[in-house]
Amino acid sequence: MDQGRTAILRAARKAFAREPYDAVTLRGIAADANVSAALIVKHFGGKEALFEKVADFSEATQLLLAAADDDLGRHAVVTLVNYRRENNQDLLLRVVFAAGSGDERALIREHFRDQVTRAFAARLTGTDADLRAELITAQLVGLGAAMAVNKTGPAATAAPEAIADFYAPSIQALVY
Structure with missing residues (x-):
């Protein structure tokens, strides 16, 4: 993704999280992003389309669920960490x-519920999938x-595999 x-x-x-939709302007977003409003229109077509992109979690879901059930917890953790580091943003936050x-x-x-949580639930078998x-x-x-709160702390800087060694087992335990 380009800068x-x-x-x-x-x-x-940030704008849509802090302000009502009607109060958000392309000019305000452009100023905060240090780009022109025309560039926003070029990339997204307008405010409504930009909001839909902000509200869309389908890419995150595809990335997080792109593993077999046996490796889903570890894959999700490593994917989340790598995505944040490569794109300087979080998939879900x-x-x-x-x-x-x-x-x-x-x-x-x-x-988020429809695209992420329900997608995970659809993958799970057994009781209490939701x-x-x-x-x-x-x-x-x-x-x-x-990782966002302490950008230089251990969770933000450790190797993705090391984070997965600690964090993924608790997620994997919920897969089955």
Whole structure:
């Protein structure tokens, strides 16, 4: 992903999380991203399409679920860590910023439930799949938050495989 597009998405995520949809402007996002409003239109087509991109978790879901069930926990952890480091953003963490009130924030949370949590639940077999899926996604969001809060701390700097050695077993235990 190019730097301009990444900066736009980061600024849009922040804007839509903090302000009501009607208060968010392409000019404001452009200023925060240090790009022109025309570049936003070029990449996304407008405010509505940009919001839909911010609220869309389908790419995250595809990346996180791209493993066999036997390796799903480890794969999800390594994928989350590597994505953050390669793209300087988290796959899931934006849902935390949608915790407030407002229709647009509710839509982001709804997309997260539909696209991430329910996708994990659909992969799980056995009892309490919905609960286990919610706990899996909560752990992944928590890992993303830990890396975001302390950008130079152990969770943010350790090798992805080392993080997975500690973190993935608890997620994997929920897969079965």
